[in-house]
Amino acid sequence: MIAALAILSFTSCDKQTDIDQTSIDLASDDAVSDAIFEDVFSSVDNADIMLDNFMKGGFSKSAPVDSCPLVTIDHPDDSNWPKTITIDFGTLCTGLYDNTRSGKIITVVTGPRLSEGSKKTVTFEDYYVNGIRVDGTKVIENMGYNNNQNMVFAVSLTGGRLTLPTGKVIERSFSHEREWIAGFLTKNIWDDECFITGSANGVTIKGVSFENTITTPLYWKRACRFIVSGVVRIEREGFEAVDLNYGDGECDAKATLTMGEQTKEILLKFHR
Numbered sequence: 001m002i003a004a005l006a007i008l009s010f011t012s013c014d015k016q017t018d019i020d021q022t023s024i025d026l027a028s029d030d031a032v033s034d035a036i037f038e039d040v041f042s043s044v045d046n047a048d049i050m051l052d053n054f055m056k057g058g059f060s061k062s063a064p065v066d067s068c069p070l071v072t073i074d075h076p077d078d079s080n081w082p083k084t085i086t087i088d089f090g091t092l093c094t095g096l097y098d099n100t101r102s103g104k105i106i107t108v109v110t111g112p113r114l115s116e117g118s119k120k121t122v123t124f125e126d127y128y129v130n131g132i133r134v135d136g137t138k139v140i141e142n143m144g145y146n147n148n149q150n151m152v153f154a155v156s157l158t159g160g161r162l163t164l165p166t167g168k169v170i171e172r173s174f175s176h177e178r179e180w181i182a183g184f185l186t187k188n189i190w191d192d193e194c195f196i197t198g199s200a201n202g203v204t205i206k207g208v209s210f211e212n213t214i215t216t217p218l219y220w221k222r223a224c225r226f227i228v229s230g231v232v233r234i235e236r237e238g239f240e241a242v243d244l245n246y247g248d249g250e251c252d253a254k255a256t257l258t259m260g261e262q263t264k265e266i267l268l269k270f271h272r
Contacts, residue, residue, distance in 0.1 A: 019257055019264045022206070023242050027257055029204040030212055030234055031244065031268070033172045036129055037157055040138060041178075042222070043105055044122055047071050047085045048113045049189070055112070068093035069101070083109045089127075103127035114151075116144035136160035136172075143177070151180040160202070174200035176214075183222070192222040196230070210236045215243070224251035226268045 051073055069089040075082065089101040103126035111118030122138040136159045143152040160172035176198035183192035195217040203209050211234075218230035227246040235241045243258040253268045 019242075019259050019262050022208075023239070023259055024257065024264070024266075025206065026204055026208060026210060026234055026236065027242055027244050027266075029170050030200075030210070030232065033160070033162060033170055033202065034200075036132065036134060036162060037136075037138065037160065037172070037174075038220075039099075039129065040105060040122065040134070041140070041155065043087055044085075044107050044120060044138075044140065046189075047087055047105075047107065048109065048120065051083065051085060051109065052113050068095070081109070081111055085109060099130055101127070101129050111142075113142070116142050118142045131165045133163040134161075135163070146179065148179075148181075151184050153178045153180070155198075157200075164205070168205045170202065170205055172200060172202035174198060176200075178220075179217075190223045194220045196220055196227075208236055210234055218246065219249060221251065226253055226255075228252075 050071060054073065069087050072086045072088070074084045074086070085107045087105040087107075089103060089105075091102050093101045095101065103124065105127055106123050106125060108121045109118070110120075118141070120140040122140070124134050124136070127134045136157055138155065138157050138160075141154045143154050146152050155174075155176045155178055157172065157174045160174070162170040162172070164170075176196055179195045179197075181193050181195055183189075197214050197217050199211065199213045201209070201211045213233050213235075214230065215233050216229075216231040218227045218232070221228055228251055229249045230246050232244045233241050234244060240259050245256045245258065247254055247256075255266050255268055257264045257266060
């Protein structure tokens with residue numbers, strides 16, 4: 001869960017640039033949204049690993065151990081599938097990096113994690129991350145192996161909605177693909193690595209509609225706190241596009257915003 005346990009905000013490391021605050025806020029909203037829903041992916045993937053381990057009667061891959069949440073597995077009849085995984089964080093669960101969660105993530109799984117065509121449909125019940133309410137429906141489908149013999153998952157979000165403690169709302173939907181380039185079949189969960197591609201759209205806290213496109217695949221390492229490289233282009237009508245560059249592969253918290261000839265180095269943090 002290392003990769004996406006955080007909510008992001010930005011602070012400037014370069015005072016000699018003129019990128020307007022609205023563009024910085026736009027990128028911040030986008031990164032916050034991605035971080036929260038990436039965190040959901042990690043939680044669901046870890047629970048799915050636990051389900052596979054349980055069904056195999058052993059542990060083919062180790063999952064992170066924490067005092068919470070409570071994970072339960074149910075199925076509606078005597079058949080093996082579908083199964084419902086409920087990740088219950090209770091009223092307050094403080095996890096890695098002091099992130100707090102409450103409520104439930106509920107996932108209906110149609111088949112084993114390794115089976116092509118199997119799907120996970122994720123919904124939320126009073127689920128909060130660091131005080132931000134999360135709503136929407138996320139679907140994760142196993143697309144099988146690609147030409148590089150890497151496992152690929154299609155991940156979509158519809159009706160995504162983040163409600164801040166202030167009552168302000170971020171809306172978001174996306175369509176992504178995750179190519180697992182390392183660690184998928186190993187016993188060590190911390191060597192997992194993915195490339196993420198795709199696009200998203202939504203509305204920021206200030207009511208600004210936007211669309212973004214991953215122009216260079218995002219490089220995700222489970223052992224790192226943040227995305228380590230890749231570029232997202234964020235666009236909105238009437239304004240110049242902003243490029244959010246996560247860096248050159250180092251496991252750090254640095255990223256860069258670029259708008260035209262202007263650049264601003266930023267830091268990714270675990271709070272908004």
